[in-house]
Amino acid sequence: MIGDLRVWAPRASRVDLVLSASGTTEAMDADAGGWWRSRRPLLAGTDYALSLDGGPPRPDPRSPWQPAGVHGPSRTFDAGTFPWSDGDWSGRDVRGAVVYELHIGTFTPEGTLDAAVGRLDHLADLGVDVVELMPVAAFGGHHGWGYDGVALWAVHEPYGGPAALQRFVDAAHVRGLAVCLDVVDNHLGPSGNYLAEFGPYFTDQHQTPWGAAVNLDGDGSAEVRAFVVEKALRWFRDFHVDALRLDAVHALVDDSPRHVLAELSDAVSLLAEEVGRPLSLVAESDANDPRTVTPTREAFQGRAGYGMTAQWADDVHHALHTLLTGERQGYYVDFGTPETLAKALTEVFVHDGGWSTFRGTSWGAPVPADLDRRRFVVCSQNHDQVGNRALGDRPSRVLTPGALAVSAAVVLLGPFTPMLFMGEEWGATTPFQYFSDHEEPELAAAISCGRAAEFGGHGWVELYGADVVVPDPQELSTFEASRLDWGEASSRGGRRMLELYRRLVGLRRSEAAVASGDPARTSVRVGDGVVVMTRSGVSGGGPVDVVLALKEGPVSVVVEREGEPEVVLDSGVVLGGEGVVVERGAGGTTVTVSGPGVVVLR
Known part of the structure; x- marks a missing residue:
């Protein structure tokens, strides 16, 4: 009943x-x-x-x-x-965890939650802590990214429906994996959106990239806010999820005295006390505003905090990606130098109040010097940064194994909360393209034409050439091409890259210096074709130096530690091009993971 x-x-x-x-x-x-x-x-x-x-x-x-x-x-x-078997699960705070983002529809050939359960042992063996699911709320058609959901309390039926999500979370907890669910509250998709017929869920007082904003501060907004908050609590309570990733919170326009994110944060905190395990909220925000992770009872620059557990920090991705690929188009225009990467690794936001060329205005605010860097989620790949490219191509399309190793080391050994994107751990070459399955002919045509028109923007013509054909989101082949090829993980190159990722994740767990989010314990030095990131020792542990070689040819690096003799990292080891050397304190053991030019742990 x-x-x-x-x-x-x-x-x-x-x-x-x-x-x-x-x-x-x-x-x-x-x-x-x-x-x-x-x-x-x-x-x-x-x-x-x-x-x-x-x-x-x-x-x-x-x-x-x-x-x-x-x-x-x-x-x-x-x-x-549901007969839960996770009674001993104590939960996992997302801060400092190794997060793994995946799309249910393309993660396995079957594209279901139950099929994804069969790959959880792979994630546990890799060292993943949190599995982040791209949105599973019901959306129009069979396959899509999920960001056009319209039945926001339901679980997409082709994925298995609500019972399948319960089975997935339970199976993850048994393996020691937390689950983060990506949710979208800033807009609804165009197909099956009947909310406006029921009440004032939207308002013309504010506009978003998707049209009228969700009504968070006008007449009737109290019930709309309750819709958002109670839905979130339901995922935690009824489905035992451990975290929510909140899509594009900058589009949650709210001029009321208390922002809906603060209301949500306080409600989730109370529920966490009730269930006796940590519950996390991770915000995606384009604003570069530390207020997002400021506690609700504190203020940043005179404004009350939103109380999010963590937030995505795209500037770190941009600084890393542009340095390794040489791309400078679109929003990458202000990135691309070793010095910019050094700023991102130490100060989080590159745009921290200064001029943004892409936006044509000043942007962001500086991150407080004492703010735990684990409150910022960083990556070298995610669904946006891969899927929103014209071809949905991954960095592995152009980067050498050595450069991919550099990318992995920055993300996994830096002071932030690292996030991987499905298949990255073996250097997947399969694309992740934008795909949809709208049944309405006019809507389907608009999606196809709109995607093709976007090719002229964002600098894609300059990058790919004018003759490149952009995949049609509505074609089944676009969806099928985006499925992971698990056979790549068993190839020689895939096994080597997997071992690299396991070693780097292992260092996060074994080295206190790497696990720390203390900003005072991360320093970065830039040399000729080399960036050295030093993670200072804590709790009696030694320092860890991460040497990133960014050019072809043998690299000789001298790392100077204050109060210690100079350490020559290439002694007995030839790093023959782009790659990484990790020095774990004085007298560390040398472990060759993938051969010269890829990575050497000392």
Whole structure:
């Protein structure tokens, strides 16, 4: 038994419950605050829809299950019947964890949550701490990225539906893996978006790249905010997830005295106390604003903090990617030098209040010198930075194994919270392209034409050439090309790269200097074709020097440590080109992982 069904529809004069199995319609009773209640409880597994003022049947805005797609009826789901086996799971704070982002639809050939369970042992063996799922909320069509979800309380049926998500989280916890769910609250997709029919979920007072903003500060916004907060708590409570990644929070425009992110942060903190394990919120923000991770009861530059556990720091990616690839188009224009990478590694934001050429204005704010750097999630690849390229190509398309090793070392041995993108650990060459599956002909055509038009912007013509054909998002081949090829992991090069990643992740766990997020313990020096990142020792452990060779030919590097003799890192080892040497204190053991020119741990 699920209980009475309730729906918020403040502008309706009548709401009917439409029971799909019997075809009967039952009037719902008006309740306080614009809510409506069914006259009897519903059983688990009941298919139903809602009719407003005699209109067509619509899915429930809080539908937990859409087995027939986003245009079909909702189905009740009893989340409390799942036999959890994670009673001993104590949780995992996302700060400092090794995060692994994946897309359910392309992670395995089957493209389901249950199939992904079969690859969790691979992630545990790699040393991953947190598995981050790209959005699983129900969206139009069979396959897509998930950022155009419309049934935000449901789990996409082709992935397996809500019960499959419970099975996935339970299986992850058994293996010591936490689960982070990517959620999108800043907009809804174009297909199956019926929220506006139910109430003032959107407002023309603010605009976003997707149109009218979610109504967080106008008339009726209290219930819209509750929709956002209660949905988040449901993922934590009913599905046992450990973290939420909040998409593009800069598009959550909220001029109310207390920002919705602060409200969400406080609610999640209370739930964490109740369930007795850490629950994390990770924000994606383009604002370069430390206020995002400032506690709600503190202030940054006179404004109350949003209280997020961590936030993505794209500037680190941009500084690393441009240095290794030489790309300078679009938003990469202000990046590309070793000095810029050094600033990103020590100060997080390259745009920290100064001029942004791409934006044509000053941008960002400086990160406080004492702020734990583990509050910033960094990567060399993610769904955006790969998938939003014209061809969806990975760095492995142009970078040598040595340069890929440099990239991995910066991310995994730096002071931040590192995130990997699926397949990166073996140097995957399969692209991750933008794909969609909209059934409406006009919408499908608009998506295809829009993607092709984007090729003229962002400097893609300069990078790829005008004759390159941009993959059509609506073509099935675009989706199929984006599936991981797990066979690459067993190739000679794949095995070598996997061993490199395992070694680097192992260093994060064995070396206190690497695990530390203390900004005072990271320094960076730039030389001729060389960048040296030093992680100072803590708790009696020795320092760790990460030497990044950025050019062809043998590299000789001298690292000077204050108060210690000079250490010549290439003694007995020839680093024959782009690659990494990691010196673990004086007298460390030399371990050759992938051969000269790729990486040597000393």
